[in-house]
Amino acid sequence: IPVWVVVKTMRRVTFRPRLRHWRRSKLKNV
Template structure:
């Protein structure tokens, strides 16, 4: 990717970076381990972002 990024693309990448975090521990404790991982977790090699 180019070094210079447009502001809109930079904001979308920052938002994707923030959402790519595991769920808090208290969520799995509260649901008694029914929810184990976040469904939005993404790896930069496995799946790419659309429309960026």
């Protein structure tokens, strides 16, 4: 996985703090 993708996702989570969405995306990533 490229670093910029991780940075983008981190920024997105920071800008839009949605626990539900974050959990879903985390489960998909894992």
